[in-house]
Amino acid sequence: MEEKKPSAAVTSMVLPFFAAACAASAFLLLFSSGPGARLNLWDFRTGFTMIKLAGYIGFGCAVLALASSVVSVRRRHFKGIFISLLALIVALFAFAIPLYWNFQAQSYPRIHDISTDLSNPPHFVAISSARGAGVRYGGIDVATQQLKAYPDLKTVVLSMPADEAYKRALLIARELKWTVVAERPAEWIIEATDTTRWFGFKDDIAIRIVPAGDRSLLDVRSVSRVGISDVGTNAKRIRAFLAKMAPAAR
Numbered sequence: 001m002e003e004k005k006p007s008a009a010v011t012s013m014v015l016p017f018f019a020a021a022c023a024a025s026a027f028l029l030l031f032s033s034g035p036g037a038r039l040n041l042w043d044f045r046t047g048f049t050m051i052k053l054a055g056y057i058g059f060g061c062a063v064l065a066l067a068s069s070v071v072s073v074r075r076r077h078f079k080g081i082f083i084s085l086l087a088l089i090v091a092l093f094a095f096a097i098p099l100y101w102n103f104q105a106q107s108y109p110r111i112h113d114i115s116t117d118l119s120n121p122p123h124f125v126a127i128s129s130a131r132g133a134g135v136r137y138g139g140i141d142v143a144t145q146q147l148k149a150y151p152d153l154k155t156v157v158l159s160m161p162a163d164e165a166y167k168r169a170l171l172i173a174r175e176l177k178w179t180v181v182a183e184r185p186a187e188w189i190i191e192a193t194d195t196t197r198w199f200g201f202k203d204d205i206a207i208r209i210v211p212a213g214d215r216s217l218l219d220v221r222s223v224s225r226v227g228i229s230d231v232g233t234n235a236k237r238i239r240a241f242l243a244k245m246a247p248a249a250r
Contacts, residue, residue, distance in 0.1 A: 015068040016083035022061040023087040026094035030054035038200035044226065047199060051098050058094030065091050105231050109145040111138065112224035114234040116153050116242075118143040122206035122221040126182035127191045135204065135223055150235045156218040156242060162188045162211040165218060169207050172244045178205060188216075194237060201226060203234060207241075218245065 033050040036042050042050075065088035072080030115121035115137070124135045146153070158165045166188045173180055173192050181204075182191040188209035193202055202225050210217040220241055222234035 013077065013080060015064075015071060016077075016080040016087065019061060019065040019068045019091070020083050020087040022057065022064060023091035023094065026054045026057040026061055027090050029057065030094050030097060034198035034200075038198075044199050044201070051101070054094050055098030055102075058091045058096075058098075061091035062088055062095055101231075105229060108229055108232045109149045110229040111142050111145050111149075112227055112230035112234060113138055113142055113221070114146060114150065114153065114223070114230075114238060115219065115221040116155050116238065117208075117219040117221075118146065122189070122208035122219050124191060124204060124206050124223075125189075127193065127204045127206070131204070131225060149232075153235060153238055156245065157212070158209075158216045158218050158245070160216060161214055162209050162216040165209045165216040166190070168245065169209065169218070172241060173205070173207065175244070176241065194222075196233060203230075203237065205237070205241075218242075 029050050033047040033054070036050075037044045037047040065084050069081055069084035069088060072078075072084050113121075113135075121137050124131075128135060160168070163185075166185055170180070170183065170190055173190060176194070178192040178194045180190065180192045182189070184190070188211070190205075190207040192205045192207070194205060195202055204223050204225065206221045208219045208221075210219075220238045222237045224230045224234060
């Protein structure tokens with residue numbers, strides 16, 4: 001007996017659901033990459049791989065959903081049209097986000113140690129123990145790249161004495177939800193750690209205040225614990241801190 005082939009009507013009905021399932025898989029892969037790493041279900045490198053896969057799968061699903069919508073339109077299968085268009089939107093979303101993140105990553109320098117003082121960055125003491133190793137500055141190469149990418153990050157002159165500036169800096173660090181690791185008021189030094197939202201990376205911050213008569217000099221350093229490029233995260237963190245200190249700036 002000759003095997004019956006599925007009719008075009010059945011194919012036009014199955015295709016939209018397959019495209020939708022494919023798009024949902026890409027979406028799930030993308031949006032579980034970071035939270036899974038934060039929960040220690042997999043390594044952050046696996047999370048990066050998941051994001052890349054989500055982009056590739058999302059692109060393939062978008063093509064499939066587009067083809068499915070065309071078939072559904074020709075068959076005048078309105079439910080299939082709706083499901084196909086929904087799958088197309090989800091698939092494009094899963095494709096566009098990794099693509100955008102990739103473009104963003106390429107637009108930033110491949111450095112992850114940012115400081116307002118490039119010749120003598122604030123040092124880490126307490127946090128060096130937490131990291132299991134000292135935090136060594138990359139020198140002229142890192143400084144050159146930072147100057148090109150973030151020329152606005154410089155030592156800030158505060159119109160208040162060091163003791164008052166220290167108290168304000170400590171208050172702002174806590175306001176930003178940083179975990180304060182060390183307080184050294186006698187040296188006007190603060191060490192803290194911040195956790196990124198998506199992957200839960202630990203980034204370390206050192207705040208240094210130097211007396212200058214009735215004023216003071218403020219320097220901030222923010223360093224990632226893993227990776228080569230920080231995609232601008234440390235610079236944004238320093239800017240956010242300085243913006244809150246701005247009323248005290250000269």
